[in-house]
Amino acid sequence: MTPEDRTLGGTVVRDDAVRNRTGGWRTGVKPTANLDRCVNCKLCWVFCPDSAVLVSDGVFQGFDYDVCKGCEICAEMCPVDAIDMVAEATPLPPKGVTRGA
Amino acid sequence: MLEAPPTHAQLLTGAGAVVEAMRQIDPDVVPVYPITPQTPMIESFSKLVADGRAGAEVINVESEHSAMSAAIGSAMAGARTMTATSSQGLALMTEVVYVAASQRAPIVVALGNRALSGPINIHCDHSDSMLIRDSGVVQLFAESAQEVYDLMVMAPRVAEHPEVLVPVFICQDGFTVTHSAEAVTAIRDEQVAAFVGDYRIPHPLLDHANPTSQGTFAMPDHYFELKFGEVRAMRAALEVIPEVAAELSAITGRAITMIEPYELDDAERAVVVLGSTAGTIKDVIDELRAEGEKVGLLRICSFRPFPREAVRAALGGIESVVVLDRSLSPGGTPALYADVARVLSPTPASVQGCVFGLGGRELDPAGVRDAFDRARRPAPGELSYIGLRQ
Numbered sequence: 001m002t003p004e005d006r007t008l009g010g011t012v013v014r015d016d017a018v019r020n021r022t023g024g025w026r027t028g029v030k031p032t033a034n035l036d037r038c039v040n041c042k043l044c045w046v047f048c049p050d051s052a053v054l055v056s057d058g059v060f061q062g063f064d065y066d067v068c069k070g071c072e073i074c075a076e077m078c079p080v081d082a083i084d085m086v087a088e089a090t091p092l093p094p095k096g097v098t099r100g101a
Numbered sequence: 102m103l104e105a106p107p108t109h110a111q112l113l114t115g116a117g118a119v120v121e122a123m124r125q126i127d128p129d130v131v132p133v134y135p136i137t138p139q140t141p142m143i144e145s146f147s148k149l150v151a152d153g154r155a156g157a158e159v160i161n162v163e164s165e166h167s168a169m170s171a172a173i174g175s176a177m178a179g180a181r182t183m184t185a186t187s188s189q190g191l192a193l194m195t196e197v198v199y200v201a202a203s204q205r206a207p208i209v210v211a212l213g214n215r216a217l218s219g220p221i222n223i224h225c226d227h228s229d230s231m232l233i234r235d236s237g238v239v240q241l242f243a244e245s246a247q248e249v250y251d252l253m254v255m256a257p258r259v260a261e262h263p264e265v266l267v268p269v270f271i272c273q274d275g276f277t278v279t280h281s282a283e284a285v286t287a288i289r290d291e292q293v294a295a296f297v298g299d300y301r302i303p304h305p306l307l308d309h310a311n312p313t314s315q316g317t318f319a320m321p322d323h324y325f326e327l328k329f330g331e332v333r334a335m336r337a338a339l340e341v342i343p344e345v346a347a348e349l350s351a352i353t354g355r356a357i358t359m360i361e362p363y364e365l366d367d368a369e370r371a372v373v374v375l376g377s378t379a380g381t382i383k384d385v386i387d388e389l390r391a392e393g394e395k396v397g398l399l400r401i402c403s404f405r406p407f408p409r410e411a412v413r414a415a416l417g418g419i420e421s422v423v424v425l426d427r428s429l430s431p432g433g434t435p436a437l438y439a440d441v442a443r444v445l446s447p448t449p450a451s452v453q454g455c456v457f458g459l460g461g462r463e464l465d466p467a468g469v470r471d472a473f474d475r476a477r478r479p480a481p482g483e484l485s486y487i488g489l490r491q
Contacts, residue, residue, distance in 0.1 A: 008205055008266070008330060009203065009204045009205030009206075009266070009327070009330070010203065010315070010316065010317045010319055010323070010327050011204075011303075011313050011314070011315050011317075012313060012314040012315075012317055013304065013311070014311065014312060014313070017314065
């Protein structure tokens with residue numbers, strides 16, 4: 001397969017896809033979730049316009065800051081106010097989840 | 102009521118020939134917007150669908166820009182897609198025609214060639230085709246309604262060939278062919294179905310098991326290579342079109358060729374032309390031959406890809422060639438003339454250009470004689486106009 005064949009029409013097939021770390025475009029705030037409030041409704045996952053909400057085996061796991069753009073839709077959609085937007089510089093665990101009131 | 106399979110000649114216009122071929126090919130999706138002189142194509146095809154005689158999803162979009170956009174989506178989703186247009190419709194569609202070619206969408210388009218505005222005019226010239234000359238699509242020009250039918254049946258096979266995968270435009274002269282009825286012999290429905298086969302593309306968008314990203318942004322590190330992919334597609338089409346034509350010819354018994362030489366073998370003077378004007382020229386050549394003049398014609402069917410080697414071989418040894426363009430390049434070189442002149446350079450032959458027939462002005466037999474007279478006077482590089490009051 002030549003390089004030209006691989007890029008027929010600019011189509012990107014799965015094996016060629018590069019995971020772009022587009023989280024650098026984030027607008028200055030990032031989401032964080034309090035697992036003690038989360039009811040695992042996954043509305044944040046449904047409405048995230050990227051793929052920044054991590055779900056594994058049907059359970060909310062947190063956020064992928066490599067692709068999150070900070071649009072705040074997850075925080076807006078959360079029915080139990082488990083998601084807060086915090087300043088970019090705020091130190092958080094890797095997936096941005098916390099516990100406690 | 103069952104109808105007899107149409108293996109006999111039918112009286113069809115060029116537009117009717119498109120519709121008969123579309124009925125037999127039975128595309129999945131036809132997004133289309135009406136425009137003179139294309140309208141009878143989509144009007145008649147929509148009636149077939151409404152009457153249950155064709156299965157396509159006809160999408161009545163709000164513009165030709167939308168028609169081609171919808172066509173890309175449906176073709177890439179995995180549906181055989183056709184549309185039709187003319188003139189301003191193609192002009193409005195042009196932005197998206199480039200996208201269709203670069204995204205390698207095998208869409209078949211029936212084009213009724215019509216002059217571009219302005220001034221507004223509904224009659225034939227080739228300025229609409231020339232507007233998309235460099236868009237990366239195949240353009241095949243028919244001389245007659247019969248050839249329209251044959252090329253339409255071929256078109257999906259060319260467009261969908263894995264080495265080609267670009268839109269294929271089947272061009273016919275507006276009104277002169279689109280609206281003129283002549284005897285057209287179709288092959289049987291099941292022969293067409295077997296000939297075109299199933300629609301297959303490498304990466305259907307709806308193939309959920311193998312997801313792809315399509316229509317992606319291309320930065321300077323990829324854009325050039327992706328555009329070069331269209332050059333490779335055209336090189337492949339040069340091989341694929343004659344193969345598909347030969348296969349169809351074996352069924353129909355009719356020759357379909359990328360170029361058609363007429364009385365060229367011993368010709369001293371020749372003209373080159375696209376489209377239905379070749380019919381008039383052939384009649385005049387017959388008259389001039391009877392008068393002892395060694396004149397001939399090369400009709401180009403495949404304008405894109407331009408069959409350079411075949412054209413060079415066909416015109417080799419002819420002393421004086423006049424290329425007849427039915428479109429203008431103010432301040433520049435008309436498209437067909439530029440292509441032929443490049444092919445014949447640096448042979449000793451004289452190649453000159455003549456623009457004729459803009460906005461539906463007829464090239465009558467006297468005009469054809471005028472063109473052959475101009476060829477008597479070698480005028481390499483000269484550009485003149487036939488039938489123009491000046």
